Amino acid sequence: MNNSTSPSPRPSSSSSRCHEPSSSPxxxxxxxxxxxxxxxxxxxxxxxxxxxxxxxxxxxxxxxxxxxxxxxxxGATEPRLYLCCESLRTGATTTTRRSWYNLMSLDDERIKKGDAFISVNGAEIKMKTELRLVPVKDSSFHHLCARSKEANLAVGPEIYQIGGINKKNGKRSRSVCVLDCRSHTQRRAPRMRVARQCAKACLFDDDGSSIYVMGGCRRDKECWGEVFDLKSQTWKKETLPSPLLIGGDEFQVFALGAKIYVITECNKYVYDPKEGRWLLLDWHFVGLNRILELGGVWCVLDNLVFMECSSDLYWYDLSCGKWVIVQGLEDLCYTRVNCRYRMVQLVNYGGKLVIVWLVLPEAVSRRKPPVIPLEKTCFAVIRLEKRLTSSGLVISGEIERLSFSLVHGSYNPLTCLSVSL
Known part of the structure; x- marks a missing residue:
């Protein structure tokens, strides 16, 4: 008697392939x-x-x-918001810490928190919790937050952090750091010729994409402005002298068309890069200095200047030198009437406008859970529409999304930038 067990029949090649999914490319x-x-x-x-x-x-x-x-x-890039916040750290001594956050969309239904409500004059305005702040954990990002009073500027998928005060020695900085939001890594760019704090920077792409950095240096310096070439990643040899009679430290810089504007409390100047000289603007631009008013925030979108003032949104009409209200945003104004809030920023969000403000405790309702946590940052995405009428250009806005952040704890939002990813 043969007690040996006969071998199992060998599977066919077809059945073998059925049980080997890893072999499928x-x-x-x-x-x-x-x-x-x-x-x-x-x-x-x-x-x-x-x-x-x-x-x-x-x-x-x-x-x-x-x-x-x-x-x-x-051309499939999408805008993405990054928020820099300052938080207090208590211990033997109270210190401040700066961190960058990426605003993520809560598309996954499993992590959505539902709707929240903000109470205004007894009525409740519905807000969607579509955004949350995700901390950027890469250590290099936090290294860049070691300075204050720097100029932050978004260029494509990167954030340029220019100058500022070095917290270690309290001196002005010539340093330029670049945050790559694609990989959440940091690199050093060539240093400026002059150390600067509280400088202003704008992107000027008429000459092939350049960063103009102005002010923030000592008054005895002739190099009031510098130009960084983004293609060659070098600082140009030519420097910009200060406009005449600039006076005071408060000023703003922005680019419109093929020129750069500098607005001070007393005067308004325009710089023509082709001619390389400053011109003093006439009385037609008298209203532009309102962007320096206390608490006012502004930005440039589609070659127009927009500003938030007293819960309303305005745009500046260069043809008549007046601020004109953006129509159709009564609901947005209603959410902040008689509420304590602090405006943070207006942001050019890929052709749309994002309004960022900090809601203070009196604006929060706890009637319906979940509610907005105390002192949270709110974001309104506005789609703008232009119409040419017999009386001139009319701009109206529509609220596409009204959201608030989901970060807990005490923090102070400093700046919000839109990058392209």
Missing amino acids: SFSSAVPDEIAANCLARVSKSQYRSTSSVSKSFHSLLSSPEIYAARSEI
């Missing part, structure tokens, strides 16, 4: 990386977290510089 391995990147670049960045969980190759590709290069090439 994945999408990313079946096509070149260039094609895969071009396909994935057309997916909204808000879906990258779920898409990267499909496979290791997807995760690697969605984290690589190639995906951002492909998005930029096909």
Whole structure:
């Protein structure tokens, strides 16, 4: 008697393939990386977290510089908000800490908190909790927050942090640091010629993308302004002298068309980079100095200057030198009437306008859970529409989204920037 067990029959090649899914090529391995990147670049960045969980190759590709290069090439970039906040740290001594936050959309229904309500004059305005602040944990970002009174400027997918006060020695800084929001890493750019604090910076792209940095230096310095070439990553040899009779330390800088404007409390100047000289603006621009008023915030969008004042939104009409109210935003004004709040910033959000303000305790209602936590930052995304009428240009706005942040604890929002990813 043969007690040996006969071997099991060998499975057919077809059945073997059915039980070996790992041998099947994945999408990313079946096509070149260039094609895969071009396909994935057309997916909204808000879906990258779920898409990267499909496979290791997807995760690697969605984290690589190639995906951002492909998005930029096909014009599929999306605006993303970054918020710099200052928080108090208590201990033996009270210190302040600055941190950067990425504003993420809560698309996942499992983590949505529902609706919240803010009480105004007995009525409740509904707000969607569509945004949350996610701390940028990379240590290099926190290293950049070691300075204060710096100029922050968004350029494409990067944030330039220029000058400021070094907290270690209390001196002005010539340093220029660049935050890459694609990889959350930091690099050093060439230092400025002059150390600056509280300088102003604007992006001027008529000559091939340059950063103009002005002010913030000692009065005896002739180099009142410097120009950084973004393509060559170098500071130009030519410097900008100070406009005549600038007077005082308070001023603002912005670019409109092919010229750069400097607004002070007393005068208004325009700089023509082609001619290389300053001109004093006439009385037609008299209203522009209102952007220096206490508590006023402003920004440039679509070659127009917008400003928030007394809960209303205005735009500046260069043709008549007057501020004109943006129509259709009565609901936004209503959310802040008789409320304690502090305006933080107006932001050019990829062609739309984002209004950022800090709601103070008296503005919060606890009638319906969940509610807005005390002293939280609110964000209103405004879509603007222009109409040319017989009486002139009319600009109206529509609230597309009204959200508040979900970060807990005491913190002070300092600046909000929109980058392209």
